Amino acid sequence: MRVGVxxxxxxxxxxxxxxxxxxxxxEAVPLWHADPSISDVDAVVLPGGFSYGDYLRCGAIARFAPVMDTIVDAARDGLPVLGICNGFQVLCEAHLLPGALIRNDSRKFVCRDQLLIVESNSTAWTSHYRQGQEIVIPLKNGEGGFVADERTLDELEGEGRVVVRYAGNPNGSYRDIAGISNAAGNVVGLMPHPEHAVEDLTGPGTDGLGFFLSLIGATV
Structure with a gap:
């Protein structure tokens, strides 16, 4: 399997x-923002960071990168896409996911190991987990508060599209939402960083590895 990053x-x-x-x-395949090609990959990860310095809004400029035009079309055709932190913000700006991420209600950058509850294991990125499973994954953001109007929030809840929820809300996200999916379940965005919890040596355990193992199980 080839996964573009x-x-x-x-x-x-x-x-x-x-x-x-x-x-x-x-196999991890590097993808460059200015290249519209995604090299026949089987899935894509939009990583965390501060794309284009978070100017305008977080993810607002990255959304117009040439590679995103290809990713948006492929995602709508079923390509699995995972957006982590800044990648989640990009997915919202690209309208692959609803809502927006705003400044933490504390007005401070949050960096800590965060307890999460897996609400949905029916996506391409969460099938490795049990519904209701508690996992610990690092969280680090300044604009991590998930917001949406009440109708959208009700739709996300009613359609089972809340993927992970905070146990103890660290940033003011509406309804403690830490991650969501699209209706098809192939596109997932979350603010915590599962890639930082894949080895005992460098993370708080390996709870984040399930996101990546889920993808392999969903596509083989």
């Missing part, structure tokens, strides 16, 4: 995402 100007977790892909047993 996009690098935007300002990405800083692309190498970590690529390493997580390799640990899960897949």
């Amino acid at each position: 996009v690098t935007f100007p300002g990405s800083l977790d692309d190498r970590d995402a690529a390493r997580a892909v390799r640990i899960a047993g897949a």
Whole structure:
């Protein structure tokens, strides 16, 4: 399996995402923001960081990168896409996912190991988990508060598209939402960083590895 990892100007977790892909047993394929080709990959990861310096809004400029035109079309055709932190922001800006990510309600950057509850294991990226499973994954963001109007929130809840939820809300996200999916379940965005929890040596355990193992199980 070939999993593309996009690098935007300002990405800083692309190498970590690529390493997580390799640990899960897949081939990590580097994708450049200015190249519209996605090299016949089987899935794509949009990594965390500060694409284009977070100017305008987080993810607002990256959304117009040439590679995103290809990714948006492929995602709508079923390509699995995972957006982590800044990648989640890009997915919202690209309208592959609803809602937006705004400044944390504390007005402070949050960096900590975060307890999450898996709400949906029916996506391409979460089938490795049990519904209701508690996992610990690092969280690091300044604009991590997920917001949407009440109708959208009700739709996400009613359609089972809340993927992970915070146990103890660290940033003011509506309804404690930490990650969501599209209706088809192939596109997932979350603010915590599963790529930082794939090895006992460097993370708080390996709870994040399941996102990448889920992909392999969903596509083989």
